[in-house]
Amino acid sequence: MPKITIDGTEIEASEGRTILQALDDAGLLMNGVDIPHYCWHPKLAVDGSCRLCQVEVEGIPKLQIACDTPVQDGMVVHTANDRVKAAREGVMELLLINHPLDCPICDQAGECKLQDYAYDYGVKASRSKEPRRALKKNVDLGPTIVFDQERCILCRRCVRFCREIPKTGELAVFNRGDYSVIETFPGTPLDNDYSMNVADICPVGALTTKDFRFKIRVWFLEEVAGICTGCSNGCNIHLGVANNKVYRYVPRRNDAVNDTWICDAGRMSYREIGAPDRLRECMVRDESGRLAPTGLDRAIEVAAGRLRRLIASKGAGVIAGLASAHATNEDLFTFRRFLSALGSETSGVAVVRGKADDLLIKEEKAPNGAGAREIGFGDARTVVDRISSGGIDALITLGHDALHESLLGSEKPLADLDTVIVLDTHASELQRVAHVIVPVRHAAEKLGTFVNVARRVQRVVPAVESAWETYADGEVLAKLGAALGLEGFDGSYDARQVARDLAAANPAFVGIDLDSVGDTGRLLAGSAASGAER
Amino acid sequence: MLETPYVTNYLTEHFGEEDYPTIEGYERVGGYRAARKALTEMSPDEVIELVKIAGLQGRGGAGFSTGMKWSFMPKDTDRPKYLVCNADESEPGSFKDRILLERGSHQMLEGILIAAWATGASTTFIYIRGEYAYPADQMERAIGEAYAKGYLGENVMGTGFRHDVRVTRGAGAYICGEETGLLESLEGKKGQPRKKPPFPAQYGAFGMPTTVNNVETFSHVPHIVEKGANWFRSFGTEKSPGTTVFGVSGHVVRPGLYELPLGTMLSEIVFEHAGGVPGGRKVKGVIPGGMSMSILPAGQLDVPMANEFLHERKTMLGTGGIIVMDETTCMVRVASVISYFFRDESCGQCTQCREGTGWINKIVDRIERGAGEEEDLEVLLDVAGKMEGQTICAFADAAAWPIQGLLRHFSDDFAEHVRQRKCPFAESFEL
Incomplete structure (x- = not known):
């Protein structure tokens, strides 16, 4: 392993890496060793055109660009x-x-590398007396992105991104010299599943997303580390929060999960959090057959009463549980314990499936299918089959993914059940058949963990307080368990404690708790790649 | 009348003969003997060694040792190796390659064949600038004749050596004369120079080992092989042997081509061969090697035209395109023309080049219009200095040097524009 000395500090680098890559590998780039750069991006091909990252390498007369100068043992670099x-x-x-x-008036202000570097490395005043280039403003590049050609510094990250990551290549540099502009080809808008990443990697305010632009000044945003819940990849994100509202998701770098990217669908899924169809209050079906708002205590009381009556007449075997892959491991482990203590024999997890690609987008359109299975929830198919064969009288369901055409198809198969208890974030057709509905929290509103498709346990923390009277699924189940007098349920729910209990009960989760997972997650025990963990 | 150089030597001596561009005409004066000799009597290494000893320097501008360049081509590789003939002659003031393509087509092809033998190249791409329609047609004709004679193709001259030659046309970008910009363009991409390393000898055309040589460079090779290194070294200087074809343009009585030994005095070329400035006017400055080289003022023309001497005067031989300007010339206007060219032709990749060429052009134009300030001159020098040696290719240097040269030798012209707030040459300036 070559050793190089940068500003007097020796660092070890991997063979074949360039100076910038070696610093990035060591976690030192712009974090101890400041080499400003525009065209270089850790996940894109080296371009070497912005020329900002020039450093002095002893023994080489000309300054060298750090992004493209391979490390050599004994190299001494001055930055x-x-x-x-x-x-x-x-x-x-x-x-x-x-x-x-x-x-x-620029949306990038506050997170603009040109602004930042001008403060850090620029000169106070411009000597230029010449008119600036007049180019196109407000160029509609496609369904997601707006482009300001005048702000563009031609680092070409976006061009390389489209060629190298989604491999769609919509963007290119047209013309030459200082007439160069980035454009799309005629009739080929910037339109791919990852298009909005170009706004993240644009160092200036040239590329902005139609969704976020002009919404809020970025310095008002608190960036909370979280996980995208759009699919089972579990892309790491920052939730941009202000005024107790999530304004955007942006990808957060995790080389083991999503590099520095996120798909457009996942990015836009922040809208679920404050969606108009969020469930806002507990509801119980009254004697007239209508759902009426109520408090949590009353909802728990009604649910417990119905279940108790059924257990007394038919036994707990007629009660089924449908888990959600949107629930956290802590919710699901509580549910698992609840169902066992109750004596229910029928359970499964409902997962909606959809389009996948070989980049980030995974088939399961929920973040925690793997966690649910690890905790003991099998395929929801068995639940659906027992319902249609008439063996079930009561259903406790987390979420409404079971309504998907591949499972129940609609709420109709549940219409004849004696009791349907729904814990859900958003409104659904389940409202037609539910007897008790309890609104629960979105991933952005609670503490817990998910297991992604590659068996990585990742954490979500409350980024916002729920705008309504909502609860963690686990909290509701804990109260219901206590109301039913189930063993091991005293009505309290603490995600941290549940995580420790899960680690103690399930060998796959050994050593994993809400602190040890950190911001970048940890693999489940026995996972193939766990030895390579940093 | 055939277009021939005013002064000829071994490269151009037959250019006046009607049938010399045909294979029959070329062979009648001894053509293809050198190639036959190289392919049948010499090993590739012997050819490279000979060219090294002869001291042939690339005639495309940089003046790098041709033999050395050939020796960089990997020997033990099963990848195909390519030669590229850089016929993208676009340097303003340079027009020698055109005649070497038109009249010396077979001379160059023979040079290519010898170079292919020396480097083990399977194919040569002749990249001809888009505007050179006739030279391209003529090269196609000559290649056709060579194939028909069995001098190209699967079994060159019955030796079992295989070589193919193809003509590729440029589309009118100066930067495609830069060797890696050329390679990108050759591959059908936008002509933008590549980062180096890897150098073309490792990763060239289509990713294969490639050597790029200029038209004139190839044209010298048959003569070296036929007559030897010592003969070649009898022309020119110790460090810069051989002749070159100087193109003289501008304010001279006889603008045109002159094949003269390297090291010929610039003053001799301008005043004796080209007849000096017409109308009894005086020379003001001379650009010795194409527009990207620094200008020399009238007092510094007593310099041998070879890099080792021109370097001392902070300029270079370049392509040997000599541009003469007389005393009526406004050097700010010259700077304006030059800086416009480089602004227009910068590929736009590197910040310094893209922004620097534009900025310099805007400042110079403002000075020429009479709206310049004294501090602008300082900014010009500073920006030119910041463009030098900091970019992917040498284009930014080529854009900076002439501006630095003009400011170094003709700062009075600039100062007068600022002082008078107008162009003092405005009336006399007429090309």
Whole structure:
């Protein structure tokens, strides 16, 4: 392993890496060793065109670009001497002669690398007296992205992204010299499943998403580490939060899960959190057959009463449980314990399936199918079959994924059940047949873990407080268990404690708790890749 | 009348003969003897060694040792190796390759064949600038004749050596004359120079080991093989042997081509061969090697035209395109023309080049219009300095050097524009 010395500090690098890559591998880039860069991106091919990352390498007369200079054992690199600083200032000055000074109305302000580096490495005033380039503003590149050609600094990250990641190649540089502009080809809009990533990697305010632009100034946003719940890949994200509202999801780098990307569908799934169809209050079906709002205590009381009556007449065998792959491991482990203590013999997890690709998008359209199965929930098919064969009188369901055409198809098969208890985030057809409905929290509103498709346990934390009277699924089940007098249920629910209980009860979860998973997750015990964990 | 150089030597001596561009005409004066000799009597290494000893330097501008360049081609590889003939002659002031393609088609093809033998290349791509319609047609004709004679193809001259030659047309971008920009264009991509390393000898055309040589460079090779290194070294200087075809343009009595030994005095070329400035006017400055080289003022023309001497005066031989400007010339206007060219032709990849060429052009134009300030001159030098040596290819240097040269030698012209707030040459300036 080559050792290189950067500003007097020795670091070990892997063979064949460039200086910037080696610093990135060591977690030092812009985090101890500042080498500003625009065109270089850790997950895209080296371009070497912005020339900002120039450093001095002892023994080489010319300054070298750190992004494309391979490390060699004994290499001595200076990243901040006067020569390097002068070169950097030169590049910054040149980039700024044509960049509009519209920061006050630019969406990128506050997270703009041109702004940041101009403060850090630029000169105070421009010497340019020439008119700036006049180019197209507000270019509609496709369904998701708007482009401001004047702000573009031609780092071409977006061009390389489209060619290398979704491999759709919609963007290209047209013309030459300072007439160069990025455009789409005629009749080929920027339209792919990952298109909005170009706005993330754009270092300036040239590419913005139609969804987020002009919504809020980014410095008002608190970036909370979380997990996208759109599919079982569990892409790591930052939830942009202000005013107790989630304004956006942006990808959070995790090289083991999603690199630095997220699909557009996942990104837009933040809208579920504050959606108009969120369930807002507990409801119980009254004697007239109508659902009437009520409090949690009354809902638990009604649910417990119905279940108790059924157990007394027919035994717990007629009660089935449908788990949701949107619920956390802690919710699901509580559900599992609840069903066992109750004596229910029928359970499964309902997962909606859909389109997948070989990049990030996975078939299961929920974050925790793997966790549910690990905790002992089999295929929901068995539940559906027992319902249609008439062996079930009561159903406790988390979520409404079982309504999907591949399982129940609709709420109708449940219409004749004696008791349907629904714990759900959003409204669904289940309302037609439910006897008790309890609104539960979205992943953005609670603490817990999911297991992704690659058996990685990842954590969500409350990014916002639920706007309504909602509860964690586990909390509701704990109260219901206590109301039924089930063994091991005292009505309290603490996700941290449940996680520890799960680790103690299930060998796959050994050593995993809500702290140890950290922000980037940990593999379940016995997973093939666990040895390679950092 | 046939277009021939005013002064000829071994490269161009037969250019006036009607049938010389045909294979019969070329063979009648001894053509293809050198190729036959190389392929049948010499090993590839011997050819490379000979060219090294002869000291042939690339005639495309950089002046790198041709033998060295050939020796960089990997020997033990099962990948196909390619040669590329850079016929994208686009340097303003340079027009020698055109005649070498039109009249010396077979001379160049023979050079290519010898180079292919030396480097083990299976195919040569002749990349001809888009505007060179006739040279491209003529090369196609010559290639056809060579195939028909069995000098190209599966079994060259019955030796079992295989070589194919194809003509590829450029589409009118100066940057495609830069060797890796050319390779991108050859592959059908946008002409943008590649990062180096890897160098073309490792990763060239279509990812294969490739050597790129200029038209004139190939044209010298048959003569070296036929007559030897010592003969070649009898022309030119110790460090820069051989002749070259100088193209003289601008304010001279006889603009045109002159094949002269390297090391010929610039003053001799301008005043004796080209007849000096017409109308009894004085020379103001001379660009010695195509527009991307620094200008020399009238007082510095007593310099031998070879890199080892031109370097001392902070300029280079380049392509040997000599541009003469007389005393009526406004050097700010010259800077404007030059900077416009480089602004227009920058590929736009690297920040310094893309932004720097545009900025310099805007400043120079403003000075020419009479709206310049004194501090602009400082900014010009500073920006040119920041473009030098910091980019993927040498284009930014080529854009910076002429501006630096003009400011170095003709700062008075710039200062007068600023002082008078107008172009003092405005009336006399007429090309």
